[in-house]
Amino acid sequence: MAERTTVLLAEDDVSSRRIMAHLLERSGYEVRVAQDGREALELIGPDVHVALIDWMMPGVDGVEVCRRLKEVTGGRAYAIMVTAKAEKSDIVHALDAGADDYMTKPVDHAELLARVRAAERVAVREHRLAQAWVQARSEADRDALTGLYTRRVFDEALAELTVKPRSAPVALLMIDLDHFKRINDTHGHRVGDEVLRAAAEAIRSEVRSGTDIAARYGGEEIAVIAPAAEIGGAEELAERIRARVEELRLVAGGTLVAVTVSVGVAALQPHESEHDPARTLVERADARLYEAKGAGRNQVAA
Ligand SMILES: [Mg+2]
Numbered sequence: 001m002a003e004r005t006t007v008l009l010a011e012d013d014v015s016s017r018r019i020m021a022h023l024l025e026r027s028g029y030e031v032r033v034a035q036d037g038r039e040a041l042e043l044i045g046p047d048v049h050v051a052l053i054d055w056m057m058p059g060v061d062g063v064e065v066c067r068r069l070k071e072v073t074g075g076r077a078y079a080i081m082v083t084a085k086a087e088k089s090d091i092v093h094a095l096d097a098g099a100d101d102y103m104t105k106p107v108d109h110a111e112l113l114a115r116v117r118a119a120e121r122v123a124v125r126e127h128r129l130a131q132a133w134v135q136a137r138s139e140a141d142r143d144a145l146t147g148l149y150t151r152r153v154f155d156e157a158l159a160e161l162t163v164k165p166r167s168a169p170v171a172l173l174m175i176d177l178d179h180f181k182r183i184n185d186t187h188g189h190r191v192g193d194e195v196l197r198a199a200a201e202a203i204r205s206e207v208r209s210g211t212d213i214a215a216r217y218g219g220e221e222i223a224v225i226a227p228a229a230e231i232g233g234a235e236e237l238a239e240r241i242r243a244r245v246e247e248l249r250l251v252a253g254g255t256l257v258a259v260t261v262s263v264g265v266a267a268l269q270p271h272e273s274e275h276d277p278a279r280t281l282v283e284r285a286d287a288r289l290y291e292a293k294g295a296g297r298n299q300v301a302a
Helices: 014-026 039-045 062-072 086-097 109-135 151-162 180-187 187-207 231-246 277-296
Strands: 006-010 030-034 050-054 078-083 099-106 172-177 213-216 219-229 250-252 254-257 263-267
Touching: 006 014, 006 039, 006 062, 006 109, 006 263, 014 030, 030 039, 039 062, 050 062, 050 109, 062 078, 062 086, 078 086, 078 109, 086 099, 099 109, 151 172, 151 213, 151 219, 151 277, 172 187, 172 231, 172 277, 180 187, 187 213, 187 219, 187 231, 187 250, 219 231, 231 263, 263 277
Parallel strands: 006 030, 006 050, 050 078, 078 099
Antiparallel strands: 172 219, 172 263, 213 219, 250 254
């Protein structure tokens, strides 16, 4: 049996919520119902295919829910904003916030289901493509030492993710181990390898699994592609990685090996039209990495 399509419904108005939930359930969808924005944030998961999000909700509004949904699903979930606002500027704002479509209230039942069916076609296809992409990767796509993706996979993925049209920003983290040559010179290459492996593991534990792509970019340089991540979210991820690596406790020859990383963070916005977007993004992240190094290492520059 085919996997059911999961629809997230976020609506603070009780009667609208009941009616829409009933309609969707009767049509065979797996419905996750949130009474407000805060609850919606809790119900967002990478498995959400389609979301119907009320714009006006107390506390956390629909725009924020939409942004978070895109981030968690790596841009794959299809977001339909439901709004009483019909002003053009509001619609532009909703679409800029990452919404794929919008409906105005009062919602027509037949139209609602038709829009969800259309959204489903796009979202389910995107989920399958993403899964296929990950499943198609074999051992040969992994770097033998770190277990991260190879440079070849990185190049392919970045080219694919930055191609126009983009529905969401793409962020890139360039991570470089500080004083790696000194570690090798002082403790030997076996310890150097151990440091790389441990840092790679720390990075892997922080990235979004199934969404972010962590690859060994060069010798002691690791790159993370974060699809559908705003620069702020990517910077937070970079900071968590930096902190986790700093906490590593590796001992060699009875002494503690100090391991830290410098991270450069950059993002490419959906509307930017660069001649070579992948290369542009790498150059931007590299420039930030250079800044982080110059400012004393063990830090993030965005
Ligand atoms: Mg409302």
